[in-house]
Amino acid sequence: MNNDRTYRVAILGATGAVGREMMKVMEEYRFPVSELLALASAKSAGKKLPFMGGEVTVREATEDAFEGVDIVLGAVESEHAKRFAPAIVRAGALFIDNSSAFRLDPDVPLVVPEINPEDIFKNKGIIANPNCSTIIAMVALAPLARLSKIETAVCSTYQAVSGAGVGGMRDLEEGVRAWAEGREAVLSTFPHPIAFNLIPAIGGEKEDGYTSEELKMQNEGRKILHLPDLRVTCTCVRVPVLRSHAVSAAIVTERAISVAEAREALKNAPGVVLADDLAAGDYPMPLRSTGGDAVYVGRIRKDLTSDRGLALFCCGDQLRKGAASNAVQIALRLTGRQTV
């Protein structure tokens, strides 16, 4: 692919929170698109979605919908991604998939363009977009891993409701509105109320009491950072925030990295905004990172439990850098453009 041509792009799952954000990000990045196919389930077919000043009409996602398409951006659940992947690859389109279906497949690159863009070009038709919290944490940790190999990370997440899609955002908004109006909330998505609450359980239960979401930080982190021995303990917690995830991380590196060295590396790192002046009130906060693609990193300190440890806090927009923007940035690299 090259810099002059335009592309036929399909969004699979165009009506969801991530699908809509992908269209918005493509507009902002002036993606060289000749035609946009907005694909979704049969019940959304016929809906109109705004795009680049005009409108696109949603079509039902079927296996023959991908003929002549160059790039498919996937914003559907794993089961649907798995179902459509063979047809997409058969049609000769490149599938950039946001689901977890192919992330650990050795034939599928798992890419954060700021970290391992070279992996994009090793694809065999599918490129996976990592988990949202993982992307945000890894954008913050990769510049440190370049200074010295990260051996371990203890992460606790503060995850926005947008990670559970439109329904998750609705649960928080409804919960808060009901509280303000003094009535019972009508909730649909989370197993417990999220307004004024925390839910320390994201994803299904996997081995050893960890959730699927918690294991992604280790398993996807290893692949993105090219650190197969990286060990990560992660606790994932849903918080009453709309759309930026935050991560508190304590890492141990092979050699000790000083705070000054870490700051310098992060200040110059692509996709990072260093926000690290406690006294000035300058630190990562969801309301700062929401709406943009940067990962904010701050509160950088020596870890008091290890001579080779650093602690930090970071956050980024889950729908954008954690999902839609990362996928569009991968697609842009394929067109020869670079945004981060």
Added chain:
Amino acid sequence: MNNDRTYRVAILGATGAVGREMMKVMEEYRFPVSELLALASAKSAGKKLPFMGGEVTVREATEDAFEGVDIVLGAVESEHAKRFAPAIVRAGALFIDNSSAFRLDPDVPLVVPEINPEDIFKNKGIIANPNCSTIIAMVALAPLARLSKIETAVCSTYQAVSGAGVGGMRDLEEGVRAWAEGREAVLSTFPHPIAFNLIPAIGGEKEDGYTSEELKMQNEGRKILHLPDLRVTCTCVRVPVLRSHAVSAAIVTERAISVAEAREALKNAPGVVLADDLAAGDYPMPLRSTGGDAVYVGRIRKDLTSDRGLALFCCGDQLRKGAASNAVQIALRLTGRQTV
């Protein structure tokens, strides 16, 4: 002190969030009180506060207010605690102080009744109530420390706005109400909006980029657990939750503790509710712990970064167990009664 008599109790800072909660907890625990003095600043003098079915009239806190008082429960800032402590001790009253003024003073016991009740009786007139997040984390960690010495802990907190008092709660409620009504919020307490946000900065800046709040977890934890070499790295984050703090902790112990062993110890531990069944949706959440004195502990797993590590999540009501209830429980022990 003994089981038959009643006590003259003064609450210093009776009109604040913690002071009010102390009165409520004394009622609930049927504290053997003959007279309650509600002391506050001059501007609150004359206010009526409900207590044990009747009312008490707030009086100005002055240095001669403590004559004939048996126990003073302190719910004021450090500077006021320091100012009144000499007069309280001189009057022969016992000062149970919730501020940070005396916590690390070697002559002052720092007590969580579930953990180190024996220290209560070593007092020289002042007993300190620990920091709220520290109390909640230590109630969860102490039963594990009894199995094997804790060497290190990496903690990330999720702290309710009540930790910043009545003004903190007002900021969150106003922020959420303004959002629901589509208007600008009028905020008073936090340096940034807290509704739908996180503020990773609690307390003033201390050494090495840590905040005062973050260092309390290590320094107070050492004293409460009688583990002078304990090392703790803590990241404190304010979350849009009203009054229960939560802590995600990853500990390393001298010998490996199995998950089964940890569960058994926590199930039988005073002040703890074991909530550790992920599949059943049973885990610690602020809305569960709010209004009670128990610390909920769950999400207990082997730490993937250390062979001798355990990870867990816990939460407890900041105004109650994190402050008022812990102080009243100390006072009750002094009267020969035991609630936890």
